[in-house]
Amino acid sequence: MNKMAIYPGTFDPFTNGHLDIVLRSVRLFDHLIIAVTTNAKKTPLFSVPERKELIRKSLPEGGNITVESFDGLLVDYAEKRGSIIVIRGLRAVSDFEYEMQMALLNRRLKPAVETIFKMSSEEYSFLTSSAVKEIALLGGSVDGLVPSAVKAALAEKFKKHQ
Ligand code: COA
Numbered sequence: 001m002n003k004m005a006i007y008p009g010t011f012d013p014f015t016n017g018h019l020d021i022v023l024r025s026v027r028l029f030d031h032l033i034i035a036v037t038t039n040a041k042k043t044p045l046f047s048v049p050e051r052k053e054l055i056r057k058s059l060p061e062g063g064n065i066t067v068e069s070f071d072g073l074l075v076d077y078a079e080k081r082g083s084i085i086v087i088r089g090l091r092a093v094s095d096f097e098y099e100m101q102m103a104l105l106n107r108r109l110k111p112a113v114e115t116i117f118k119m120s121s122e123e124y125s126f127l128t129s130s131a132v133k134e135i136a137l138l139g140g141s142v143d144g145l146v147p148s149a150v151k152a153a154l155a156e157k158f159k160k161h162q
Helices: 016-026 048-058 074-081 093-109 129-137 148-161
Strands: 004-009 031-036 065-069 085-090 114-119
Touching: 004 016, 004 074, 016 031, 016 085, 016 114, 031 048, 031 074, 048 065, 048 148, 074 093, 085 093, 093 114, 129 148
Parallel strands: 004 031, 004 085, 031 065, 085 114
Antiparallel strands: none
C-alpha cells in the first residue's frame, strides 16, 4: 500500500526543529507532504510562497517529499489529497493539551483522519518560529536553529525593515 502523510503548519519560518520531524517521519511513509497554511491567530513575516520556497531549499535533494499549501480545514485538505495521516511534532508536555485537542477535533470532523505524533529531538525541544524571528530581529545568531536558506532570508527581511 502506498502510504502518504501530511505534515501541516504555518512554518513562519521553517526551522531545524521542523526539519528534524520531517526527516524522521519521511522514513515511515512512501510520500510526505509538507503543507503550509495560514493560522488566523498569527501575522506572518513570510508570505506562503516565500515559506514554501524556503522549505524546498531546506530539504535534501530528491526524495519523496513535496511542499504544498492549503486554505481552510486541514481535514478537508487531507481528504482531498487522499491522505488520512497527519503528522504533528510534540516538543514538550506543554504541547500535549493543545495537540490532543486539535487531534480530537480533527477526528470529530473526519473520523478517518489519524494524527501521529513524533517526539521532537531534544536539541530542538525549546524551538519556536517566533523565537527564531525575535532573535534574528534583535541581531542574535540563529546558527544551528534554522537551515541556511532561512537564515539568509531572515537577514534579508530584517535588513529591509531597518
Ligand atoms: N520544532 C520547532 N518548532 C516547532 C515544532 C518543532 N518540531 N513544532 C511546532 N513548532 C513551533 C511552530 O513553529 C510554531 O511557532 P510559532 O507559534 O512561534 O509560530 C509553534 O511551535 C506552534 O506550532 P503549531 O502548533 O504547529 O502551530 P502552527 O500554527 O504552525 O500549525 C495548524 C497549526 C496550521 C496545523 C492548525 O492551525 C491547522 O490545522 N489549521 C488549519 C485550519 C483547521 O483545520 N483548524 C481546525 C483545527 S482543530
